[in-house]
Amino acid sequence: MKKTIAILALIITSTSFGVEKYPVEHFFKDSAMLSPALSPDGQYLAALTPLNINKETVSRCKKKTTKNKSRSGVVDFCDVSRRNIVVFNLGDPNPNCKKGIISECERIRVTQLRSQNVTGFVWVNNSRIMFQTGGDQLNDMTGAIDSIGIYAVNKDGTEPKQLVKPSDAITNSKIISTIPLSLLPFDPEHILVMRNDRKRYQLDIYKMNVYTGKFNRQLLPPGPVVAWGADNDGAVRLAAMQDENSLNYETQIMYRDDEDSEWREIDRFEGLQNGWSDIGFTEDNSKIYVTSNLGQDTYSISLFDPETGMMEDLFASEGTDVTSIGFTPTGEAITVLYNDIDTKPKRHYLNKEWEQTIEGLKAAFDVDYVGIASMSEYAEKMIITIASDTIPGEYYLYDTIKNTVTFLGSTKPWIDPKTMSPMQPVNFEARDGETIYGFLTVPLDSDGKNLPLIVNPHGGPFGIQDRWGFNPETQYFANQGYAVMQINFRGSGGYGKRYEKIGYKRWGLEMQDDISDGVQWAINQGIADKDHVCIYGASYGGYATMAGITLTPELYSCAVNYVGIWDLEMLYKQDGRWDDRLGRWFRNHVIDIKEDKEQLKKKPLRVTILKKIKAPFFYCSWP
Template sequence: MKMMVRLLLLLALLPLQGFAREIPIQDFFKDPQFTSVALSPDGKHMAVNVPQADRTLLAIVRVADQAIVGKFDYGENRHFRQVFWANNTRLLFFVTFKTGRFDFETARGDLYAANFDGTGRMDIPNGNTYSVVDLTPEDPDTILVERSVETSFLFKLNVNNGRITTVANAPVEQGSFLVDHDRKVRFVAGAMNDGRNVTYRRDGDKWTLVHESERNGATYFPLGFDAQNQRVYMAKGEKGKPETIVLLDVDSRKETPVSSNGTVSPSGYLWSSDEKTLLGVWYEDGVPYWDWIAPEHPETKVYAGLAKAFPGKAVVFQRPSDDGRYLMMRVYSDTQPSEAYLFDRQTGQAQFLTASRDWIKPAEMSPMKPIVVKARDGLELHGYITIPKDSDGKKLPLIINPHGGPHGPRDDWGFNPEVQLFANRGYAVLQINYRGSGGYGNAFEGMGYRKWGTTMQDDLTDSVKWAIAQGIADPNRVCIYGASYGGYAALMSVVREPDLYRCTVGYVGVYDLDAQRDADFMGHESGRNYLKDVYPPTAAERMAQSPAFGVERIKAPILLVHGEKDVRVPIKNMHFLISQLAKVGKKPEDVIVEKKEAHGFRDLQNNVNLYTKMLAFFDKYIGPKAQTAAAQ
């Protein structure tokens, strides 16, 4: 009888979230109903990107009645991105190639033009090397595009026949041009293949260098001109600090401060419908927000009012109709996937268009809270903690989830299917933007160069200790899981901190730094130079900073996941790690390999199988079952 009483008391003490509705795994990983929406210049049609398993389709929808009037599909592994309306009937779109969930997308001769009803399709020659500079609304048959091949070129492209006319060239290997409102070339900025950042100003027929810095150094990038074409908005990051926005007088060289955050660089900009006034700057510091820098502009007042109409949510505005009447916006939060709305300034009405995941119920999701953690050297680290809904937030099993990349990407606030799945099963999830992450200035990103497995790893350790000190995490129930670089960090963490973690999951991870010499990006000079800058320089250091050469220290059970077709992180990484474990009498508890998958699983059933096994793995070592066993 006493045993039964103890068991009942124990069950009463288990976290309340264990009794919440268990949402099916497939609900988190089903393809969303849209990923982006682009409005036509007259506001009558919208182009909607629709993911479907191994591809992304493009649907053209008439706004008035939501009827589909055009549909495009370029086949397996092809994805529509950067859809532009050249005029009210003619579209341009890039079609990229991607095989794995965590892969970067690559272009393969894939800039196309077509009428929105599917007629008049054409492949733009050398389209994979173009990016759009300006849509030239005064000439609806042409746009300005740029191309970088050892030097940068600016072309005028006829959207009806694909013919190009050279406008300018510049001494930048990966450059981006800026033209003023008269379509006169004024600046070019970008990177050299060796990683240097450069900015040039056009003086007559010559280019004048106005900025140069190393890969992780200062930035000085032109954004756009004011209405008089005399002052240019510049994104300026002194000594690699987070960028601020200044307004530069081209003649006097005088700079006027416009906007700054201090913690993060801007991640978006909102221009007036005539593109002559910068209205707002988007910052993702904790919960994203707009800094309205032209508050008296009539369009700013509308945008600011719409942002306030969705409290607790982020509102991202797309390109409006040319007359400024129709405003397209995407609304989301940490618990709500994206929804698309169209606002009519003339009627003052907002029209709901579509939801990306209408089967997700926000009330069942868990909040994501921004946090600041001090690393052992005093550096401030920013991130997020997701606490399971309805729990008291104390002594929870914790999964720390380092992001991939590592240099450039970051964790941000918003709906994350993977995090929400873990939280639904009762786990707190910790995401930290360790040094080397993007968004916090080039200097912060540069702090991670050559520090893989050392200082970057210490940041993860310090954030876990923070969660324990706050009383959020149970120190005896912490696991680490990550994909790509995150998979590397998950294995390196249990090498460096063998007593901190109860289990680890490496998903398409890097386990031998030198094995990445066979990765797909090594076929490009810029990729080789990137590794030269960010990797430890000597073979001895690379071995010391590779998890595969520290397996004798590992105590935690291991789950490994890989796709056999992975070219971003070749599967030889995993095979080598397993062989190294065998040398010291160890082996992973489980290995999941999918023959048809690449850098991250895309197939829904494969994902259901993967997360079913992953959740069982976590449950065994830090979940309620593990807690019960420990208490008994």
Template sequence: MGSNRLLFLASMALSGALQASDAPTTVPLEDFNRHAEYTAVRISPNGEYLAATAPIGDRDVLVVLDMKDLKPIKVHQLPDNKSIAGFFWAGPDRLMFTATRKFGQFAQPGGTGEWYAVDANGERPRVLVTYEGTTTSGSTSFSQRVSPVSALREDASRVLVQVTTGTGSEEGDRAELMEMDTFTGRMKRLARAPARNCDFVLDADDKPAFANCADNKDRDSFTEGHGQVYRRADGDWTKIFDSRETAGRLRVSHVDPDGTVYAVQHDNAKPNVMGRLDPQTGAFSPLDSDPRVDMLGEVIAADGKTLIGVTRMPGKPEVRYIREEHPDAQLLAQLSAAFPGQYVSLGGATLDGNKMVVSVQSDRNPGEFYLYDKSTKQARYLVSTRRWIDPELMSEMRPFTMTARDGVTLSGYLTVPKGRELKGLPMIVNPHGGPHGPRDMWGFNPEVQLFANRGYLVLQVDFRGSGGYGKAFEQMGYGEWGGTMQDDVTDATQWAIAQGYADPERICIYGASYGAYAALMGAVREPDLYRCTVGYVGVYDLRLMYSEGDIRESDTGGNYLESVIGKDRSKLDERSPAARASEIKIPVFLAAGGRDRRTPPEQTDAMEAALIAAGNAPRENILEPKEGHGFYEVPARNNIYSKMLAFFGEHIGGTVTVGESRTESASGGSD
């Protein structure tokens, strides 16, 4: 029996108990708001342990499980309310991990710079890099950043790290490749970067082979600069690429055991291209490209060294194989066939490559992890991210493309309520946050699934300015907050109406962060299109971005603001919902976190005051004093979403039951 058939049977056995009819079933509100049980999952090099991050309270811990019975043998956690973020196996039974602080649902966690090492069973713990930036040997200063580059997994005492020293000068930072002792924190220098602002790329023998560098000295804005690639041979660096001398940018991404060098090229306009690089001449040979979307990542074989493919997401995620003949490429293809309609990816593997973690996820499946054994060709279920979610009760996320009023092609997703015909549905338009860099992605989204479960069609569109579609598409949004970016959201809404998907009399617009800005500007610009609007941890007064919040606190952030919203006061007012509150005629719902540093509550205060002055006070204005950029605690999340659903139900509810929840789990799971 083939391995794909075995895996298919395994997946059917796991999901068989959760089969449900096509009739809509109301899933408890709490089930969508509970945090994932496990996130990243990695097997130890010797195959004896499984390590995974897991939330406990308001922070993430590192759990080590015994592979024999999957019972926890140790829980590693940090003091001072810090969470464990990135981690990896530094050896057969030794872990390294770093610390972070959480700032809310929509904020990027802020790394503290600390690194720790500990044995799987909790013995021989060691602080390697402290918050103050010093190691136990005193070799690292506060201005230095330590980033692991390679784990020498057969030797738990050594890892390779890049130490980047901030110089504070216009020329930029200096990097060194160091060997770190995971028991003492002491370091030994292996190589210095050839220029400023460099990142090392190692070959398959963990030797420094290339350096990708950036020269920002004469850059025109925060997004522009020049790039160089250096090759190292016999201890000497030779420059083989300079963007000042040729069009576009180039960076080396990977070196295979056979010496093949892979690089990613882009021309500051179109989506990036993956290809091979001649290490002697710097000549680039394209292998994979897509006219619409950037490459998301690389697919690495079980040996941790061989590149077998890349992933892109033109709608749903796709694996583009670079080495189709490789056994792991063939295995991945078999695994993907065993889980139709889902995205299968290879995780970490044992040192001998015989056992590997396989991740399976989709728009309806939050994520499951399996252990695949190459010798037996069988898959063993390990853990799920949200085991209480029944995929059979979730809703389909359908990719779409459309044409904006000026001819620009836009992509997005429609999440269709399970059991409902895609026709005349009440709809929530949900512009994403960011806005420059992020994009909407196909996959399980608890918030979107909650709305769909309550009967709403959810529309998400990647308006111009979104990331992932090439630099030109992203830069089309600079200076267009409230302008063509807003037009794209409007055009997508009108498109859904024209297709007959949405009931034009039952549409609300909701977003968080920048999405909240777009939701309120939508109410300003299109007073007759939406029946209600919701802004969650949003920005509403563009002038305030120069005086409140953390973006303005760095030179890069200041340059960003000048590039994307400008400094013209009259235009800032014209593009600010708070300055145009008198034009908002529909009901408004607002929510903010008292500890939000990205879009501080002063933004919501300004919006509320302007609406009150205009005679349209918000129907709800929730302030959670202890929350940040998005609510993290489950009670706070339950509160806001229950009130939000009641708000939607009042204005576009129709025949669909909204806002209700049960306390029991839909699938019988428990904490």
């Protein structure tokens, strides 16, 4: 990634401004702190922090002149760190710790991973932490398989246990997923998980022992279940069923009153982009909070009564999907979380007391939004976050009993927000009249005119959306003197099902036109220098890069395709990955290779004509 960015910065000419230019590492080196979380009793705090894996061999690394070779290629692990879990004892009697100086509290690094990162963790009780990993190497396997492993360790670093081994998750080339569903408040030694060990697209419910890794199947599913829902006590009471051979993706919602009751159907609907899903039960477990787009374009929040089948509308945001609610650990719904049309984070309060608390914190910090990263079980303590387009992230411990706030740390404390460039929401009209949304970031001390432009289409593409917030790539480019444009072309998520659906089967067509029209808009506005525009994208963004430099070569003076797609027909045929259900999805959403041959001939959906590439071009792929 760093090499890709450095090369991109070199192959187009930037405008020199007075702001200090920072090196790549300033933006991309490992964060100092990530994902802080409180134990249920609030006495301990765990967080991800970097561990220099070569601390004991720094001198050897400095003398190193050649790179190590592994089976997968060339790897150099010198000067590399890995994210590991550190646990802080907030009850440490140390006077400075009592004053709230977290760095003075007793701490223990409970993991010492050297070949991988800890990618996520959760407190499963007051003593035990369960975590997942991903990264460079594990048992000679790389890539997505790394993250299948699940582990657990005590807060003092004792009793480490691998609960799910990556090698156990591969059976006849089938990936068996283990997905946490619910903690069990009355059984701290177990959690509920979902596993697809019987059928690829069907999930069964198991109890998993967080000390031994032993699985026990809990119930017989009422049919081909693809998703489950549990109430606040850990009782499984909801099931979404889909027949994998169904041509219309019909979903059947099953419900039961308690664990001893029979399953009954409470709803049925068709389509992948149509229906509702549960967010959580009410605190008394009688009703269900759902996000639904039935009978409307965008998702909104409703309260579903399984006894009557009635939906009570709670909140909708015009033009954007709303899919999330913030709960306390005991299940009290406090606020709807959503993004406005500019994708800035917003709240709609469901609880007046919590509204006063959060609005008071906003006023104290003088910010538009305060996030809540973690709470103790009864919300005596919470970790709040401050972040924006120029602030990578700051964490604070808020004691609701003492009404005190203590600084915990920053994700990137070496970055001064005053040196970062604001991310400006923009919109423009595409050639067919569709309104397209996106973002423009310009160098901090420029006048925003006649700048070299990097257009950065996102991956996916369907359901994915570029959002307002701190982006290290964008900030690096802006710091080096480039304007950056991110476009949520049709097919992107977050704007309702119509906006996503008009992108289906339009790769290289209207989806690409939206990007081209965005570039032309920036040129017409005097923002971009038409002779210095580069396109850079990964995954689908890589496909858009190829389409851009072959279909509209006059627009771009350079291009970078990072792990991107070259050819749709080759993508469809490779590895048999699009068999059965996935194949049907590909034919309905991207292209039907058999039925759409005329379209392949007449329309620029196959980006393979290298002779059309006129601009400098760089391609980066996995080894």
